[in-house]
Amino acid sequence: MVNSLLSPDFIFETSWEVCNKVGGIYTVLSTRANTLQTSHKDAVFFIGPDLWLGKENPLFIELDYLYKPWKLYAAxxxxxxxxxxxxxxxxxxxxxxxDFTSFYQMKNEIYTDLWNKYQVDSLHAYGDYDEASMFSYAAGKVAESFYRYNMNRKDRVVYHAHEWMTGLGALYLQSAVPEIASIFTTHATSIGRSIAGNMKPLYDYLHAYNGDQMARELNMESKHSIEKQTAHHVDCFTTVSDITNLECKELLDKEADVVLKNGFEDDFVPKGKSYSTKREKARLKLLEVANKLLGTNLDDDTLFICTSGRYEFKNKGLDVFVESLNLLNHDSKLEKNIVAYITVPAGIPVPRQDLVDRLYYNDKSKEVLESPFITHWLDNMWDDRLLNMIKQLGMKNYQEDKVKVIFVPCYLDGNDGIFNLSYYDLLLGYDLTVYPSYYEPWGYTPLESVAFHIPTITTDLTGFGLWVKHARNQHGIQDGVEVIHRSDSNYPEVADKIKETILSFSVMSSEEIEHIRKRAAAVAEHALWKHFIEYYYKAYDIALRNTRKRLLKQI
Structure with missing residues (x-):
């Protein structure tokens, strides 16, 4: 089938997260890059914002000799x-x-042209709209300049833009260089995320919501406008999951031409002895930090659980996760000690010195530290939603409590001052992860978890969970992934189901858990890019064919 599809000779791909690790789109692009390099060697050009001027970007290797004549021409x-x-x-x-900063002085002219040609409303812009739009315009100009200097009309060229932040550039190219085929991917509709984040019921009323009206109500008009108009005007509109495609249909009035499921690569998952060594190191660190913070003497039989991701309290299910831990702590059937880590970056965290001292000097004090729920101090701890919920539920982290919860409010980059291990290196040490999201277009965190052989709990409101539920012979946690049904109104049931799943997992034998870990890894195997890349090939074909039709109409 792939051989019958039109394939691009060159691909431009642009995102705010190119060489800029801030979210899930970075994972999409960076893990897929090698697969595209295999099929289109050095014919794929990623365009990103130069946010590191004057500083060294560890993700970027500058090479002055690459396309040096064009670089001079472009300048x-x-x-x-x-x-x-x-x-x-x-x-x-x-x-x-x-570097897109020089285009700010042209902002009004750019927005006027966008309104005249595509009716994109930039009048109500605020926050990061201008910054994203100027980058997007600059990225479009880069593709235009590079195309005119290095390519010709016989070349099949695709410009792939990710999220509303890059829509302006895609629309610019539609009129400036109509020979370039355009693809736009929304990873989450801006208005859908806003509805969910504002505590409004998204799913029960999705069919009744009007995207334009909700954008006005939630002060999202400009972002919604650029996203909607880009979706309607590009040669191929895509999204990342079936559940997000429902949002596109209802809120953008445009169904995706292709659903580009998010794949993964397991290149950096340790194998064999390396895996065992790193897992043991991670478990020792998780145990050490817990014991020093809590003044306990927990041993390796402790069950380590984790949730992680962006600090979106409701959308990521942080609230229901904490609720489930509280229920579990009061369940008399629980016999095993559980430490639940919540690794969610928040504010500007500072390693707490008392904990650093205990770790550095190997202090074996049995006295619990002040605020035994957090590893790094925050400026706004009194106003932190996680800490406040823990307090409101009456959780104490007493030594006699079977369930202890620890908030790690920093990026795990290997230099956080407490763990000093990267997120992936620490992930290896957990027994189980929980990602009970309410709003999650795809969900890389549970996919990463199973790729590292760590079974996970998620919901059918995530793209990943829905894919597992429909595409796999899935029977629950015993097969590596527990997919819990979640809706606008079943919060208590979700919390109870998480509790029951953790409870059943806690009494399993080491042989049963080893089997589950293998089943979890098998799920991840089916989500490798070598399986999911075919959807991209289909999108390229649709974009190139629609470009031909568009050009013929202009003759």
Missing amino acids: TYDNLQVRIGRWNIIGEPIVILV
Whole structure:
């Protein structure tokens, strides 16, 4: 089938997260890059924002000799200041980072042109709209300049834009260089995320919501407008899951042409002895931090649980997770000690010195530290939603409590001052993860978990959970992934189901758990990019064919 599809000779792919690790889109692009490099060697050009001017970006390897004549031409004739190099990831694709700040002075003209051609409303813009739009415009200009200098009309070229932040550039190219086929991917509709984040019921009333009306009500008009108009005007509109496609249909009035499921690569998952060694190191660190913080003497038989991701209290299910832990702590059937880590970056965390001292000096004090729920101090601890919920539920982290909860409010980059291990290195040490999201277009965290052989609990309101439920012969946690039904109104049932699943997992034998870990890894195997890349090939084909039709109409 793939052989019958039109394939691009060159691909431009742009996102705010190119060489800029801030969210799940980074994982989408960086893990897929090697697969694209295999099929389109050095014919894929990632375009990202140059946010590291004057500083070293560890994700970017600058190479002055790459396309040096064009770089000089772009600076001289197109007012484009770019740096060219390679992304420091497996596959090392070519990257063009652009300084977009010079385009701010043209902002009004750019927005006027966008309104005249596509009726994009930028009048109500605020926050990061201007910054994203100027980058998006610059990225479009980069593709235009590069195309005119290095390519010709016989070349099949695709421009793939991710999220509303890159929509403006895709629309610019529609009129500036109509020969380039455009693809737009929304990873989460801006208005859908806003509805969910504002505590409004998204799913029960999805069919009744009017996206334009909700955008006005939630002060999201400009972001919604650029997203909607880009979806309607590009040559191929895509999203990342069936559940998000329902949002697109109802809120953007446009169903996706293709659903681009988010795959994964297991290149960096340790194998064999390396895996065992790293897992043991991670468990020792998790145990050490818990004992020093709590003044306990927990042993390796402790069950380590984790949730992680962005600090979206309701959307990521942090509230229902804490609720389930409280229920579990009061369940008389629980016999095993459980430490639940919540690794969610928040504010500007500072490693707490009392904990650092205990770890450094190997202090074996049995006295619990002050505020035994957190590893790093926060400026706004009195106003933190997680800590406040823990307090409201009456959780204490007493030594006699079977369930202890610890909030890690920092990026685990290997230099946090307490664990000093990366997120993936620490992930290896957990026994079980829980991601009970209410709003999650795909859900990389549970996919990453099973890829590292850690069974997980998630919900059918995540793209990943829905995929597992429909595509796999899935029977619950014994097969590596427990997919809990979640709706707008069953919060108590979700909390109870999480509790029951953890409880049943806690009494399983080591042989049963080893079997579950293997089943979890098998789920991840089916989500590798070698399986999911075919959806991208289909999107390229649709975009290229629609571009042909569009050009014929213009003759």
